[in-house]
Amino acid sequence: MTSTRTDPSTNPSTSAAGVVVVGGGQAGFSVVSALRSAGYDGPVTVFADEPHLPYQRPPLSKKAHTDRDGVRVDLVPESFYRERDIGLRLGDAVTAIDTAARTATTGQGLRVPYDHLVLATGARNRPLPVPGAELAGVHGLRSLDDALAIGRALTTARDVVVVGGGFIGLELARVAVAGGARVTVVELADRLLSRAVSPQLQEHLRERHERSGVRILTGTAVHAIEGTDRVRQVVTDRGPLPADLVVYGVGAAPRDELARAAGLAVDDGVIVDEQLRSITDPRVCAVGDCARHPHPHAEGLVRLESVQNAADQGALVGRRIAGSPSPYASLPWFWSDQGDVKLQIAGLRANTDEVRVAPGDSPERLAAYAFRDDRLVAVETLNWPAEHLAARRLLERRTPVSAADLAGSTLGALARARRAAEVRT
Amino acid sequence: MPIVIFELPDGTQRKVSAAPGTVLMQAAVSNGVEGIVAECGGNASCATCHVYVDDRHTARVGPPNDVEDEMLDFTAAERRPTSRLSCQIGLSDELDGLIVHVPEEQV
Numbered sequence A: 001m002t003s004t005r006t007d008p009s010t011n012p013s014t015s016a017a018g019v020v021v022v023g024g025g026q027a028g029f030s031v032v033s034a035l036r037s038a039g040y041d042g043p044v045t046v047f048a049d050e051p052h053l054p055y056q057r058p059p060l061s062k063k064a065h066t067d068r069d070g071v072r073v074d075l076v077p078e079s080f081y082r083e084r085d086i087g088l089r090l091g092d093a094v095t096a097i098d099t100a101a102r103t104a105t106t107g108q109g110l111r112v113p114y115d116h117l118v119l120a121t122g123a124r125n126r127p128l129p130v131p132g133a134e135l136a137g138v139h140g141l142r143s144l145d146d147a148l149a150i151g152r153a154l155t156t157a158r159d160v161v162v163v164g165g166g167f168i169g170l171e172l173a174r175v176a177v178a179g180g181a182r183v184t185v186v187e188l189a190d191r192l193l194s195r196a197v198s199p200q201l202q203e204h205l206r207e208r209h210e211r212s213g214v215r216i217l218t219g220t221a222v223h224a225i226e227g228t229d230r231v232r233q234v235v236t237d238r239g240p241l242p243a244d245l246v247v248y249g250v251g252a253a254p255r256d257e258l259a260r261a262a263g264l265a266v267d268d269g270v271i272v273d274e275q276l277r278s279i280t281d282p283r284v285c286a287v288g289d290c291a292r293h294p295h296p297h298a299e300g301l302v303r304l305e306s307v308q309n310a311a312d313q314g315a316l317v318g319r320r321i322a323g324s325p326s327p328y329a330s331l332p333w334f335w336s337d338q339g340d341v342k343l344q345i346a347g348l349r350a351n352t353d354e355v356r357v358a359p360g361d362s363p364e365r366l367a368a369y370a371f372r373d374d375r376l377v378a379v380e381t382l383n384w385p386a387e388h389l390a391a392r393r394l395l396e397r398r399t400p401v402s403a404a405d406l407a408g409s410t411l412g413a414l415a416r417a418r419r420a421a422e423v424r425t
Numbered sequence B: 001m002p003i004v005i006f007e008l009p010d011g012t013q014r015k016v017s018a019a020p021g022t023v024l025m026q027a028a029v030s031n032g033v034e035g036i037v038a039e040c041g042g043n044a045s046c047a048t049c050h051v052y053v054d055d056r057h058t059a060r061v062g063p064p065n066d067v068e069d070e071m072l073d074f075t076a077a078e079r080r081p082t083s084r085l086s087c088q089i090g091l092s093d094e095l096d097g098l099i100v101h102v103p104e105e106q107v
């Protein structure tokens, strides 16, 4: 690589090659949208292997979609890209990157030069490692096409088995039960969402889902899926469960194989620095589900799968390439709508040593506050968006909140009081 | 189809037409109106679709609902008496000509 005096990854002067974005999802969209808003006027092209305009994934597990026209998931209409002179190559995957020559090669045989290459390739579902997983009627849920196939199957399904009690599985279970199917969730761990939320909320969620009619089998392994042409039953260690539709959600893995093949540092995600540049090559960066990055709220590197992370990382990279660099420090947050339960998480819960659960002002509302060294680091709320937002405001500003500060109060009350104090001073 | 106007912080106006039955946030996002972020896609979870309803139109639009009212205390830009979450404003022909002001910041 040639040596330059300025950092090449923040140099706004544009040559003819411009920016190539690999992946037209939440993060890829955010990159191109931020590039143009920040005034970047070089060539910008998005390569997306899916045939669809860039879309949002969260609605896919929260509603049953049966046809493309009935789904409102596009991030923005096609005119948005046209008006901003953003090249969109739908249905054309990038198949190789040459970091020395600074070119990307596509499935349709294009060889495209770049000044900056952004990997926004997302994640893929981990396969369900049991015999019969390839039978008709067994679906993973990641893409719009997956969601449409499941939505159509739900119009006739009687017995639905959801394998995996994570966010996507629980969201879909509630959609299916609301549509009138008998629904069983089979989860290997002893609890639902075992790594994602505090134990007290896991119990509460289980109760809410069971009350809505979803049957939940925790501590239960799936051994096989059986049927002749289509799925007929799911064999578990509690016996067979009849099924005419199986949806599994057993985790996702980053799509980092392009980076690995190009010789970039990869370890369950493309390893990037605090500006989201590959630690191997500053002309390449990675954003969203495929990136493993440092974060001021985490010890070591993290890889997050959330809309917030994808959108904020994409915007940061877009602004950096346009000439305004800053380290990535956005507060992580997440939401999941599971039937009548709105679960929201602000902050990172790993390595917390104390969790306090407090009821809200109505029976539907609950919050779990997680502390590390008596300092609030993460807040999980159920059906309580205002408390979630208050948590975000306080955690973003790194306002210290101790367990004592919260005794008999809510973050909402604390945040309002602090805001009022700021206004007075 | 109702026509609604988004006035951006720099004073420029974006006039968009919206299908009745949709919400104001959708009209903004599907027309690429900058400054309406709508991170949660309209689920009343994020407060990044905050707008100030023009003083002349507040009566037509009405007040926020309870959850929205609580959330409005934590928007990124200051809350004002005319603050609303645009994903909670349903569009009908009665709102034709509505003007809303987009705040400086959303996140």
Ligand SMILES: Cc1cc2nc3c(=O)[nH]c(=O)nc-3n(C[C@H](O)[C@H](O)[C@H](O)COP(=O)(O)OP(=O)(O)OC[C@H]3O[C@@H](n4cnc5c(N)ncnc54)[C@H](O)[C@@H]3O)c2cc1C
Pocket: A022, A023, A024, A025, A026, A027, A028, A047, A048, A049, A050, A056, A057, A058, A059, A060, A061, A092, A093, A094, A095, A120, A121, A122, A123, A141, A142, A143, A168, A255, A258, A287, A288, A289, A290, A304, A305, A306, A307, A308, A310, A333, A334, A335, A336, A337
């Ligand atoms: C069903 C579902 C529900 C979800 N619900 C929520 C939720 O409620 N809240 C939340 O915060 N998050 C949710 N998420 C997670 C969130 O959607 C992701 O974290 C986010 O989409 C990540 O954005 P991304 O751009 O990194 O990846 P994606 O949005 O997955 O986009 C990556 C795109 O790149 C394409 N691609 C990959 N390789 C190539 C290549 N070589 N060439 C061209 N294109 C390529 C992929 O096909 C894909 O279209 C959900 C995810 C799913 C699947």
Ligand code: FES
Pocket: B025, B037, B038, B039, B040, B041, B042, B043, B044, B045, B046, B047, B048, B049, B085, B086, B087, B088
């Ligand atoms: S879009 Fe999230 S609250 Fe309106």
